[in-house]
Amino acid sequence: MGTEHVWNEADAASYLDRYAGVSRDLALRVYTSRLLGRNPALVLHGGGNTSVKTHLRDELGRDVEVLCVKGSGWDLAHIEPPGFPAVILDPIRDFRQLDDMSDEAMVNGVRRFLLDTGAPNPSVETLLHAFLPHKFVDHTHADAILALADQPDAEALCRRVFGGRMGIVPYIMPGFQLAKAAAEVYERDPEVEGLILINHGIFTFADDARTAFERMLEMVALAEQWQRGHAETPEVGSASPKHDFLADGDVSRHLARLRGLLVNHPRGIGAQVLRVRRTPRIEAFLMRPDLTEVATRGPATPDHVIRTKQKPLVLARPEATDHEGFASQVVDELARYVSDYDHYFQTWMSQKQVEKTQLHPLPIVFLIPGIGLVTAGKTVAAAEIAADIWEHTIDVILAAESIGRYTPLPDGDIFDMEYWSLEQAKLGKKKPKPLAGRVALVTGACGGIGRGIAEAFAAEGANLVVTDMDAEALALEARRLADRFGVAVESRAGDLTDPSFSASLITAAGCAFGGLDAVLSNAGRAFTGPIDKTTDTLRTSLEINLLSHQYLAAAAVEMMVPQALGGCLLFNASKSAFNPGPGFGAYSVAKAGLIALMKQYAVEFADSGIRAMAINADRIRTNLFDADLVAERARQRGLEPDQYFRANLLGREVSAEDVGRAFLRLYLSEKTTAAVFTVDGGNIAASPR
Incomplete structure (x- = not known):
């Protein structure tokens, strides 16, 4: 100790x-x-x-x-x-x-x-x-x-x-x-x-x-x-395993299907996240030949039932790439689990002659060879609690089986505890935040607008995957977001112009949270120079300001479609897409292409419930505009730099936080797609309609 x-x-x-x-x-x-x-x-x-x-x-x-x-x-x-x-x-x-x-x-x-x-x-x-x-x-x-x-x-x-x-x-x-x-x-x-x-x-x-x-x-x-x-027998299931876990990419795809089936279940509790644990001890336990029998005897101590339900759902090991086969197994096993839980509830309510309101009948804990110990929750905290409890339940089972037989309380006693009002009171009545079971991916998270977007979603309880180029700065930003808002934040530093990195971000979302609900595609870079002299610059701008968004969106819909929860792709475009300025051609052309890209995703993925929209912001104090660039653009318009940021119909400066809230509002507008939302204080020349 x-x-x-x-x-x-x-x-x-x-x-x-x-x-x-x-x-x-x-x-x-x-x-x-x-x-x-x-x-x-x-x-x-x-x-x-x-x-x-x-x-x-x-x-x-x-x-x-x-x-x-x-x-x-x-x-x-x-x-x-x-x-x-x-x-x-x-x-x-x-x-x-x-x-x-x-x-x-x-x-x-x-x-x-x-x-x-x-x-x-x-x-x-x-x-x-x-x-x-x-x-x-x-x-x-x-x-x-x-x-x-x-x-x-x-x-x-x-x-x-x-x-x-x-x-x-x-x-x-x-x-x-x-x-x-x-x-x-x-x-x-x-x-x-x-x-x-x-x-x-x-x-x-x-x-x-x-x-x-x-x-x-x-x-x-x-x-x-x-x-x-x-110990009469060794702790079967605690020895070094034979590396039975699937690769992260396959785990991520399997979990997205599991999450979708849970959230869409007619007796479900709405949006949830999944957490997965894959230690050598868990891996070995999942390889036990008697896994289903020993794992479903009941909780190690009765008060765990309010966090884990009385039994986990044990699934067969899926094939690495047979994602549809795994989904089919989940459908069948969820139906069986719900039926068994209904029977458990009705049996003990009748035998004990009590009237109770049934709790939701879906599993919280899943034991899946090849994938790991998986837990579900309205919040990451709830899923983590269930995972902690079950990691220790595994320890108790292994120790108990090594000296005898793991024999927890029978179902009747577990029912008493699960439906005991004093025990349920431990869970509290605090309502989760609106986006507590949702997962959002934010690119360019260390920049002003990216930070504003991440904060807007985190404030509503969304769990985040954040990315940027600077690993050290990104780690600090992820920690700040988690500490301030009490949400789970995964960070991955890398270059979005690399398609494999974009794919890895989606995999990270699946492994960390069981899926993905929103892609907030914000990262970009400004380029200047006359359009006829900047062909190479234009090529670079298209890679950063257009194709990187395509790489990420394509990887995201590959998860969102089979997850079957819809989803949302939100792109940070620019007023330049509608109202380009002189010497800004390489940037404006790419941003105009981004608007077209957004509309194409809206058209092609509406049948899957996936929405695509863009935000057009203008004149935001971010790293995109360094002091020299702002001074030059203000000079061209006969303005001082501070006046430049207020040069709009309302005469009011727009902040990164304003843009972040606009992203959030569009995400929450569930019957809107293919829209362009301006956040610029009013610019008639840049208005899309």
């Missing part, structure tokens, strides 16, 4: 300094909670919870004992003191006198005794923390523990591994009854250092933060050591 995951006195002291305004207990609770949360072998994406019992003052200044427990919506990896709502302890301990307590009564009862009624809801396992007497209580879903707890003889096995050091709690769904059962197990043997919850996870506790935390690490290490020493 890396040093970043272990207790460090200097780090602990720094937390005491950082949170000097809160109690020592809470500062150390934050410190060890983050240590746990940043170790993915222990905790993933909002999983696990921690608490500390301490003393605070109420509104009247009275000293009260409180339980500060992880609040809903907080992630242990990044938790702050406000993420531990304080609940007055004595009243909620008294709940243990009750024989039963509904979930609603439990939530309301706990909230009634919050010291701050504006605090987030305390964890659904608050009462379990409260009923234990220890000051610090830690709870995780450690992989190594689940490999033991997901066994047919899990209780006996855990006693063999831990002896009398850990109490064993049979599976009970989180809530009031689990809290009571856990407390009873502890009270039967108060010397235990923690609790193993079968099919669920592990609790450790102590009266100081360090001991509780280090007991967690010790018990997990003990489980790992035992598994290594008692």
Whole structure:
């Protein structure tokens, strides 16, 4: 285990300094909670919870004992003191006198005794923390523990591994009854250092933060050591694979078809992106002869179901170039998966005599030999969470199978968790941004207009593939966009006049996001000189300002057509296409050709729902116009440089951000194609109509 995951006195002291305004207990609770949360072998994406019992003052200044427990919506990896709502302890301990307590009564009862009624809801396992007497209580879903707890003889096995050091709690769904059962197990043997919850996870506790935390690490290490020493079979599916993955180009084409079928499915959830992982361990797991049987037994711990559904969809390995055959397989298997999910839902709703609103029936996780571990989500973040969970599920399965048989909870218990309102609340109600499931490719992304386009689409949630010539500047720009807008950004530096580079950009979009929705073909370069003296310059301009757009558009429609989601090609043309100026011929001729190219794509690909349009901007302060060029063009018109940028009907300067928003508006105009949209403040001579 890396040093970043272990207790460090200097780090602990720094937390005491950082949170000097809160109690020592809470500062150390934050410190060890983050240590746990940043170790993915222990905790993933909002999983696990921690608490500390301490003393605070109420509104009247009275000293009260409180339980500060992880609040809903907080992630242990990044938790702050406000993420531990304080609940007055004595009243909620008294709940243990009750024989039963509904979930609603439990939530309301706990909230009634919050010291701050504006605090987030305390964890659904608050009462379990409260009923234990220890000051610090830690709870995780450690992989190594689940490999033991997901066994047919899990209780006996855990006693063999831990002896009398850990109490064993049979599976009970989180809530009031689990809290009571856990407390009873502890009270039967108060010397235990923690609790193993079968099919669920592990609790450790102590009266100081360090001991509780280090007991967690010790018990997990003990489980790992035992598994290594008692493996009855090697971890089949974990050895070095035989390089079974397909080439990126074929993976990209297969994923685009999968994405299209998901998004177009009549019971789908709209636009989604795909993420694919292709590590050697995943590759080897996908080559197991029993892949379908072992992978569809169920989630490693029940609360994963809200992120991954109860089963993945396992597909047969596709042939590299048989993209239509793969699509046909996906259609058949999706139909089977949906039918099975409907049956699962109806069966358990009937048997449990409850009324629930069915969630969408499509898979979130796909296991595809030759392609990888693929996950779908309305956002990249959602798809990444599912991928993280399933990478660790693979680890749990491999470890569990090496010492016995991976045996997670049966479907009835998984149904309870999947349709439990308190569990669904963890997902939050925040609505994704309008373009969250969309993918846009922006060329010339480091220039003024390219940056404006990328920002306009990222602000609406679109995921981006960005390209430019300068690799270092492009990497910085990609990082800036991702940090500012919270979207996923792939960057590829290269020369768009090379057709193979354009093709590689489309492949990158497919491998990163499962497809492509918009090409924002912006890159270009200005050329000057008299038309009769610049034949070579014209040839270069045509390559940069016309043919490079053709190379990219041709590669894009090759993906968009079989993806069957429509698509949009937006070209940055110029007012020069309609109103050329003297000495600007090489540029104007190429841009006029670009307008014709746009119209040709609009004509030829409308049947596939692919739209093509152009933006005609004028006099934008970008790298296209250096200071000398601006001064010369202004002089020719008898203007100062600043006046040059405002020389239009409205007398207003047009910014790169204005152009970016125009690109976005055209993309959102779903019933418009073959249009030219001017962003120039008004120029009658350059107006296309």
